[in-house]
Amino acid sequence: MIPLQIETQISFGGFDLSVDETFSLAGITALFGPSGGGKSTLLRIIAGFENAARGRISFGENNWQNQDQASFVAPYRRGVGYVFQDARLFSNLSVRGNLEYADKRSGKLSSSITLDNVVAALDLSSLLQRQPGSLSGGEMQRVAIGRALLARPQLLLMDEPLAALDFKRKAKILPLIEKLPTMFDTPVIYVTHAIEEVMHLADGMIALADGRIIAHGPIDDMLARNEVQSIIGRFEAAALVNATISSHDKVFRLTELDCAGTRIKMPFANLKIGSKVRVRIRARDVALALKRPEGTSIQNILPGNIAEIIEEKDTAFAEIIVDIGGARIRARITRKSVAEMKLAVGTAVFALVKSISFDRRALA
Amino acid sequence: MNLPDLGPLWLTLKLATMTTIILLMIGTPIAWWLAHTKSRAKVVVEALTALPLVLPPTVLGFYLLVFLSPNSLLGSFWVSVTGSTLAFSFAGLVVASIFYSMPFMVQPLQSAFEAVGKKPLEAAASLRASPLDAFFSVASPMAFRGYLTAIVLSFAHTIGEFGVVLMVGGNISGKTKVISIAIYEQVETINYADAHVLSAILLAFSFVVLLFVFVMNRRFPVGVG
Numbered sequence: 224m225i226p227l228q229i230e231t232q233i234s235f236g237g238f239d240l241s242v243d244e245t246f247s248l249a250g251i252t253a254l255f256g257p258s259g260g261g262k263s264t265l266l267r268i269i270a271g272f273e274n275a276a277r278g279r280i281s282f283g284e285n286n287w288q289n290q291d292q293a294s295f296v297a298p299y300r301r302g303v304g305y306v307f308q309d310a311r312l313f314s315n316l317s318v319r320g321n322l323e324y325a326d327k328r329s330g331k332l333s334s335s336i337t338l339d340n341v342v343a344a345l346d347l348s349s350l351l352q353r354q355p356g357s358l359s360g361g362e363m364q365r366v367a368i369g370r371a372l373l374a375r376p377q378l379l380l381m382d383e384p385l386a387a388l389d390f391k392r393k394a395k396i397l398p399l400i401e402k403l404p405t406m407f408d409t410p411v412i413y414v415t416h417a418i419e420e421v422m423h424l425a426d427g428m429i430a431l432a433d434g435r436i437i438a439h440g441p442i443d444d445m446l447a448r449n450e451v452q453s454i455i456g457r458f459e460a461a462a463l464v465n466a467t468i469s470s471h472d473k474v475f476r477l478t479e480l481d482c483a484g485t486r487i488k489m490p491f492a493n494l495k496i497g498s499k500v501r502v503r504i505r506a507r508d509v510a511l512a513l514k515r516p517e518g519t520s521i522q523n524i525l526p527g528n529i530a531e532i533i534e535e536k537d538t539a540f541a542e543i544i545v546d547i548g549g550a551r552i553r554a555r556i557t558r559k560s561v562a563e564m565k566l567a568v569g570t571a572v573f574a575l576v577k578s579i580s581f582d583r584r585a586l587a
Numbered sequence: 588m589n590l591p592d593l594g595p596l597w598l599t600l601k602l603a604t605m606t607t608i609i610l611l612m613i614g615t616p617i618a619w620w621l622a623h624t625k626s627r628a629k630v631v632v633e634a635l636t637a638l639p640l641v642l643p644p645t646v647l648g649f650y651l652l653v654f655l656s657p658n659s660l661l662g663s664f665w666v667s668v669t670g671s672t673l674a675f676s677f678a679g680l681v682v683a684s685i686f687y688s689m690p691f692m693v694q695p696l697q698s699a700f701e702a703v704g705k706k707p708l709e710a711a712a713s714l715r716a717s718p719l720d721a722f723f724s725v726a727s728p729m730a731f732r733g734y735l736t737a738i739v740l741s742f743a744h745t746i747g748e749f750g751v752v753l754m755v756g757g758n759i760s761g762k763t764k765v766i767s768i769a770i771y772e773q774v775e776t777i778n779y780a781d782a783h784v785l786s787a788i789l790l791a792f793s794f795v796v797l798l799f800v801f802v803m804n805r806r807f808p809v810g811v812g
Contacts, residue, residue, distance in 0.1 A: 300715075307706070311710040313725055371713065
């Protein structure tokens with residue numbers, strides 16, 4: 224855990240950003256929020272690209288700026304790597320030239336990062352002789368990520384690096400990004416407005432909207448918080464639940480998971496028994512019943528107690544947080560149902576889960 | 588047909604080469620500053636560097652003559668260091684040419700630097716390159732065609748100057764008699780044959796230079812004042 228302390232404000236064109244927080248960075252921290260909320264601006268302030276931003280910024284032992292102008296550390300002295308949305312490869316250099324550009328300027332620093340292992344990790348060997356102009360969007364971003372790593376940064380900032388890519392390309396690069404912090408021992412701040420990317424990658428999360436930090440902390444806590452759910456959007460609201468693979472059913476091709484003592488079934492997943500996984504249960508896929516229903520197609524019927532009811536006054540819906548042996552899942556049902564079933568905190572209910580998807584497959 | 592005295596041609600090439608090299612060193616930082624500054628002084632500097640485009644060369648030449656005279660600050664300093672005057676000397680011509688050709692160096696470079704923009708510089712900074720390092724390793728190679736245009740135009744424009752040279756340099760053979768002055772002299776003395784040869788050389792040279800610039804601009808558009 225490395226503390227990143229930011230106390231800054233900036234305003235331009237009717238928008239203002241004001242932050243006064245200390246974030247604990249480890250692994251990948253998603254900087255999440257709606258477009259136009261100030262995510263990129265905050266990232267640029269950390270990198271030192273926004274001269275107009277006053278205030279205090281420190282990362283671990285390093286003071287990058289204080290209130291006074293004189294203490295401002297220039298971007299190139301901060302040791303902050305940056306992957307831009309638009310790659311920004313140097314068009315006058317080949318792919319190899321781009322990688323070597325960074326490698327040469329940071330070669331004296333002690334680091335586990337080498338040109339060879341970056342090329343291997345990001346599968347760049349077939350691209351080395353190419354010119355940046357001839358690369359596809361996905362290839363460009365892989366090179367840009369490799370180049371940023373070769374600057375041996377003490378902190379790597381990534382500004383929506385996959386925003387311009389289609390779904391298939393994203394799916395290829397996400398697993399590469401996921402392993403960066405552990406492979407290269409570099410904390411990452413990853414800007415995105417796509418909640419799927421957050422769930423796939425992040426260990427921690429900073430939620431930012433309208434230029435203000437809404438909340439920050441470990442990913443599981445954050446996703447359970449209402450103020451975070453409200454920026455994710457109710458419809459996509461989901462719970463992340465940690466579980467362990469407990470058995471496989473070869474006949475019906477199902478996999479059974481143990482989730483805080485509760486058994487849940489999923490379509491077969493080729494994972495070893497005992498593997499730890501994270502599953503994602505969307506609130507809209509969960510219904511509630513007061514009695515255990517019979518004659519239903521739903522496989523996962525989980526007994527629990529209502530922990531919290533959040534009514535959305537201006538819509539037909541309410542969100543119910545159900546405690547299932549310690550794990551908390553969310554159900555999105557109508558407010559009319561809440562009234563008719565007389566649901567209250569503490570009511571014993573059965574959660575009917577229509578579908579579950581794997582999130583990150585933590586390696587066994 | 589006899590060739591006319593080619594001394595003025597060599598003198599002209601020497602003048603244009605020196606002017607271009609010095610302008611490259613002076614013009615680059617000015618163009619860089621203009622391309623990146625948000626200062627209000629920008630428009631003033633832009634207008635100043637563009638002045639030679641609109642001023643009659645005689646006006647520019649007149650002020651330069653005053654500016655270079657042994658009674659002026661620069662002129663008297665030059666005399667005390669070199670023992671000779673700046674006005675009516677080759678060195679004076681170089682100084683005059685620098686002012687006269689300034690827009691042809693600064694404007695293409697400024698456009699090229701603006702086209703490169705801040706983005707590659709930020710990328711370079713994130714890779715631990717200092718601003719000076721980034722200028723030489725990223726911005727300059729990316730602005731290569733802008734440099735080519737600026738160098739060619741400054742060189743060609745210096746070769747074509749007449750009015751300023753006449754005012755500042757006079758017509759001293761081997762020292763300040765450049766090709767345009769030589770042509771003027773041949774015409775004045777009704778020596779059309781020599782005027783034809785020198786004029787044809789200048790015409791052909793200018794056409795080739797402009798052709799080259801336009802070909803380059805088609806491949807990489809850079810605005811030229």
